[in-house]
Amino acid sequence: MAEVKLSVRELVEFLLRTGSIDSRFAGFDRANEGARIHRKLQKAAGEGYQAEVFLSETREVDGIPFTIEGRADGIFQSEDGVTVIDEIKTTAIPTDEIQEDGNPCHWAQGMVYGAIYAKQQGLPRLDVRLTYYQIDTDEIVRFPRHFTQEELDAFFEGLLRQYAPWARRQLDWDTRRAASLNALRFPFETYRPGQRALAGEIYRACKAGGKGGARLFCQAPTGIGKTMSALFPALKAMGEGHGEKLFYLTARNTTQAAAEDALARLRASAPELALRSVTLTAKEKACLCRDAEGHPACLPELCPYANGYYDRLKTALSALLDGGSGCFDRTVLAETGRKFSVCPFELGLDLSEWCDVVIGDYNYLFDPVVRLRRFFDASGDWLFLIDEAHNLPDRARAMYSASFSKASLTEAKRSLGPGKSALKTALRKADKAFLEARRAVAELAPRHGTLPAEAAPAEAKQTSLLDAPETETAFALPEPLFAEDGTVFFRELPAGLLKPLQALTAPLQDWLEQHPDAEAHTALLDLYFKVQDILRAAERYDEHFTAQLTAYGSALDFHILCLDPAPFVDASLSGGRAAALFSATLTPPGYYRNVLGCPDARAVALESPFPPQHLGLYCLPSISTRYRDREASIRPLSDALAAMAKGKVGNYLAFFPSYAYLRQVYEDFTARYPDIPTLAQESGLDDAGRAAFLARFAPHPEKTLLGFGVLGGIFGEGVDLAGDRLIGCAIVGVGLPQVNPRQEMLRRYYDAAPGGTGFDYAYRCPGMNKVLQAAGRVIRTSEDKGVVLLLDDRFARSEYTRLFPRHWGHLQYLQNTQALSEALNAFWKQP
Structure with missing residues (x-):
């Protein structure tokens, strides 16, 4: 046994x-x-x-x-x-x-x-x-x-x-699980082209395992069926004893739903399948009891689901494990929470120890604060499936970074009102330190107007950033790396700011304990967590980080930035048996392997499963969308978009590098082509606004719609508009991140690394990732047919064409809008 x-x-x-x-x-x-x-x-x-x-x-x-x-x-x-x-x-x-x-x-x-x-x-x-x-x-x-x-x-x-009895329950389940997984068959009659190859790669990685975990990067074009091609082989490996638990980690809720759907299909195809899965949802979304401000009220005197939770937990677990369907999603956890008066968020975490598949956000593995310590404080026989892995570099950097603003101290002092206290004294000292630092930063990097919000980085050697002058100031700052327009970067942490923040911790704790019902409690609790966040980041600080101070007006922002998340991602992945990181866009593989700490990982790129003749791929290299050429590009862009929209009745999307550029072209387009219906993405859309935008993209045999969206935004990836819901998209520009001192610091970091890949790592690779993701919205199934229009002269340069996927080999470069109209007419006439 x-x-x-x-x-x-x-x-x-x-x-x-x-x-x-x-x-x-x-x-x-x-x-x-x-x-x-x-x-x-x-x-x-x-x-x-x-x-x-x-x-x-x-x-x-x-x-x-x-x-x-x-x-x-x-x-x-x-x-x-x-x-x-x-x-x-x-x-x-x-x-x-x-x-x-x-x-x-x-x-x-x-x-x-x-x-x-x-x-x-x-x-x-x-x-x-x-x-x-x-x-x-x-x-x-x-x-x-x-x-x-x-x-x-x-x-x-x-x-x-x-x-x-609990052990017996789990042992019996493990026996049933192994037998049912060994008998499990692929839930479709046939594999799509490339699907079997992807499944085989993931199965071999899971089976091999090894110390530090086997690593696999898979670039699989949209439509290949990545979710099922990853889950099925990993489950088969588990059935053979190669892995105890599977973690399916995603960057967004839409891909969590895809994993749930894939498991539902497996269960439908094999009714005898013994498999438990739980989807972990953020506390803010799972909470059943909120305070007056709408935040989770996780206090026993306020929340009936928190009060006595551990007294009722085992009863709720027994009900789910013995009588549940095995699929424990957000709805099931909420229903169980109400039935047994237990917190659904905490229930999901406790239930995860009894489940075979855990679906959740990246942060449950990688974030040093919220990761699942019950699993990852030590190594285990875990299998990691990392979906949409192209998002992980930026997400990982954010998880290990932290920020603190002088304004938080000012607001806290104001909320306390008049009078003296140890907390006020500590706040005053911290505020004074930040004030002195702001003055020092202003001397090191005086502002000469702000950087253009959409300025594009120069692709030649950067010369606009000047090394900080050797200026003696009253406040002792570390030696600066470089300074520009109110921002200074340092290799060493500014101890003069960290010490007063550390000294603030104890009086903050005392005040919060002694004044639980005070009006200022919420503001000071928020300050406490911000202080803890920056102090934790300071403890992790090493050569992979930089410190940033930015002064503007009377304010000062203090950032601890993770430039290179590689060692931290590597440490997290090392806690498991194997990890497969997959996406439609993982080009070039060397970039992702280096940034994610897997330099020796196997990387495979699968062919597109769709006939190339289904995708019309065109480029107008006569248009420059660089910041200096924006004004001159507006009319040519409008003409190109009109040509695309007139090629065939249907729904189209045009993606722009910024909202400002989008509005400029939108105003020109709607004035000059009022007969073409349009829709423009607004900034800050909530879930309802996002759904309303996508609902407009319904098939209509006699009506065209051209949507204007932002490249890299919520409609540029993770959106599935199959069939006639979307038949074409235009991509304006090469997607380079906006130039700013922080992005330039990232560039400097990688320029100093072996290979000198600063511009590629800070700008070109992230930009082309957004381009490829947006282009992937068009062809979603084997029956889809559509066009992708690339609008920028840089798409004809070798620095960018080397990043194109192989199924873009038939890209046509056209001289003008007239040639585009003729090419589109010929494409849509093809059977």
């Missing part, structure tokens, strides 16, 4: 944890201090104190073999020669309120470690000591208890016996 493997903490918390969810400030980020405080106490204990002692024991209970393991915080000998297991806990509870029996899980952990150690060492008796460290006062409270080996062994045995 297969064994059940659990950590000591998993065992005792699952069985003994009771009470409520309480996300109030006290203890939220303080828990993150635990590891540091453990090391501090362990070091202070002196010689003879063994720290972080790994303990493991395998024993059979009720016919089930268990392996229980973990690390005891400390083991030492007391003055009378008795062995002591030390269990260290940090707490924000005042020392006079700390109770010996305050948390049964704490004693249980120490007692299980004691049972294992006493048996292994043949000790007739052993002591367990709870050590509580009060993090505000640095006071230590200790509670010792004396046990015989028999008492500890009986307690340990009792826990395992109590857990046995």
Whole structure:
């Protein structure tokens, strides 16, 4: 029989944890201090104190073999020669309120470690000591208890016996799962072209595994059926014992829905399939109880789903595991939450430990703050499927970066009103430091007007950024890397800003605890989290980061920027058995492998499954969309768009590099071609606005619609307008990110790296990714037929053509709009 493997903490918390969810400030980020405080106490204990002692024991209970393991915080000998297991806990509870029996899980952990150690060492008796460290006062409270080996062994045995029904449930499920996955067949009669090749690559990667995890990059053109081609082989590998759990991670909700649909099709094709999947939804969307401002109210006195959550959790889990469909999406979790009065967000997290497939956002694996620590604090036999992986470089950079504004301090001081306090003093000191830094930045990088919002970067060697002058200021800043127009970058962190923010933490904590109902509580809680965010980023800071200070008016923004997420992504992927990263656009593969920390990963590019004659691909290289040529390009662009829209009745999209450029061309187009119906994307669309925009793209045999959208925006990728819903798109420009000091810092970083790929990594590759994603909106199925129009002379240059996919080999370069009209007429006449 297969064994059940659990950590000591998993065992005792699952069985003994009771009470409520309480996300109030006290203890939220303080828990993150635990590891540091453990090391501090362990070091202070002196010689003879063994720290972080790994303990493991395998024993059979009720016919089930268990392996229980973990690390005891400390083991030492007391003055009378008795062995002591030390269990260290940090707490924000005042020392006079700390109770010996305050948390049964704490004693249980120490007692299980004691049972294992006493048996292994043949000790007739052993002591367990709870050590509580009060993090505000640095006071230590200790509670010792004396046990015989028999008492500890009986307690340990009792826990395992109590857990046995849950273990039996999981073992029976694992047997059913393996058998059903081995019998699972591909849910379609045939594979699409390229689909079998993609499935084979992913299956081999999952099967191979290895230390640090096998890595695979797959570029699979739109329409190949990537979701099913990734899920099916990964599940087959799991059925053969190559992987314990599958994590399907995405950048957006639409691709989560695609994964849910693929699993639903597998279940429909194989009714005997034993497979549990859970979709993790952000707390903001999953919450059933909100405060007056619309935020999740995760306090037991406010939320009935938080109050007593752990007392009802196992009942809700039993209902889902024994009577559920196996598909636990947002709707199912919400219904279960209401039925059993449990938080659906937390229920999804707890349920994930019993599921075979976990669907969620990238941040559940990669984000250092919200990642699933229950899985990823240690390595496991996990399989990672990373969908739309072209989004991961920017998302990863954002996860490891942080920002803080002087305005947050000003608002906090204002919210407190008159009077004196330790918090006001700390706020005043921090605000003064930021004020001095703002003046120093203004001297290093005086503003001479703002950068043009849409200025394009020069592709020759950058000369507009001047190294910062050696200026002595009253506020000590590190040596600058470069400065421009109010912004300065540094290789070293500005300690003069971090120290007052660190000093702000304790008084903020005290004030929030003492004034839970104050009007300023929300604003100061927000400030607390911002301070914690920037301080956490500072702890991660190394050569892959840069510090940025930007001064404007009386304000100062402090950013810790992750320029290179490679080592952090690599560390996250190393926690699993295998990772397959796939997208329709992963060109060039070297860029993605380097930026995502997988330089030796296998990379494959699959052919398009669609006949090339279904896609009319044209370019007008006579048009320049560079910033300096924008005004002259407006009329030629309008004429080209009109030619495309007149080629055949139907729906079209035109993508622009910015809203400002879009509006310029839109105004000219609607004035000169009023007979062609148009629709323009507005900035800041919510879900309802997005749906309303897409709803206009319904097939109409006698009506044309030309939509104007932003390249790289919400309609440029992840949108599936199959068939006659979209028959063509125009792409204006090569998608280069807007020039700004931050983008130039990224360019400098990669210019200094081996190969000197600064412009490619900061501008060209991200830009062409947006272009290819937008072009991929046109052909979605084997029956689709449509056109893609490229409008920029750079599309004819080798620096860009080398980034084209192979199925663009039939691209036609045309001299003018008349030639375009003739080419479109010939294309649409083809059968």
